[in-house]
Each structure stands twice: as C-alpha cells, then as structure tokens.
Amino acid sequence: DAKTTQPPSMDCAEGRAANLPCNHSTISGNEYVYWYRQIHSQGPQYIIHGLKNNETNEMASLIITEDRKSSTLILPHATLRDTAVYYCIVRGYGGATNKLIFGTGTLLAVQP
C-alpha cells in the first residue's frame, strides 16, 4: 500500500516556484523519500530522493521536515514542460519495504 498522501491537483503560473507537498507520517527510519514525475504518455522520470537532509539537484529541491513526516518538492521556476503527475514515494532498503509503490500523485498544471 502507498504510504503517502498528496493533493490530487495543483496549479502553478509559469516562471513561478511550484511547491508540491507530501505527507508520509508513518515513514520509518530506514525509508527514503523519492519523487518521480510522469509526463503524459511517457515513462516515469526520477527527480530526487532524500533520507533526512534537504537535497538539491539540477531539477528540483527536496525539503524534508525534521520529524520526517512530510516533505515538499520545489521546482524553482516552473515551465509548461513541467506539467505532469508528480509522485511522492517512500522506499526502504531490504525486505518488503524496498518496493517502489506509486500512489495517486499530484497533477501539476503549469499555466502560461
């Protein structure tokens, strides 16, 4: 079962930051937070992941709260090409927790 809760949809103006929230209140100590996105009719694309520290790469930033019960994916300057379904996933290492199980995700619509 998916262990995350995300809003079903969000809008963002082009050029503005998109902040996508995710709740994972039952996350355990060995589970990572992963973000993927899926643009229509394409395969999912890995964005970023983290354990407890904030992370940044060329695509996005990931902010994880100190208690690790929630996180926010930040796309600093959203473009129309960022319109996609964004999935927040928790995944452990080893045993049954290492499955990458997709939840329902957030449909981000970037508006011109």
Added chain:
Amino acid sequence: DTEVTQTPKHLVMGMTNKKSLKCEQHMGHRAMYWYKQKAKKPPELMFVYSYEKLSINESVPSRFSPECPNSSLLNLHLHALQPEDSALYLCASSQVSGGGVGGELFFGEGSRLTVL
C-alpha cells in the same frame, strides 16, 4: 547511455496469441522491473529481478511470464491474455534493488498493449 529501451512500442494481440515484450538497458544495472499502468492510474508493480533472479512477484497471473536472460535484458511473455490486460507496460532498471544510493529507477517509454 542512460536509456531503457522497450519494444515494441505498440502491440495488438488476440486472446489466443502468444507474444513477448522486451526491455534492454546498458547501464550495468543489476535490478530490473515490470510495471503495469492502466489509463489515469498510477503504475502497479508486477515483478522485480535482482541479479537476474526473480525477487518479487506481486501475485501476477501466470498468463504473464517474466524472463531475465542476462543482466541487460528483461522479457515479459504473454499468453492467453484477457481484454482487461490491455495497458501500458513499463520496464525499469536500477543499480540496486533497494532504496538509497543507486536505488533510483530509470523507466522506459513503455509498450502499449491492446488485447482484443
């Protein structure tokens, strides 16, 4: 090369046919996955191979038969499928089969299957 290549992109088959979906990666990844995605739904995990051995089968019906001939190839053999099996089948690979460093999955573009 950071690609996962899936063939064919589209496949139409009858319920009595036998067909196969193929997936290939040359990133040296040791874990490979099959997911199934119905329209407007998230991908559902079907199978996981780790070091060419089947490590996870998510109670998938036997009419779907995975095969991992070597570390670069993953097949999904299809036999006696039902119309409700029509979906996008996604292949993915990762360096390792767990979370953490090397656990990020790289997905192919999928094979869209229609069962008549």
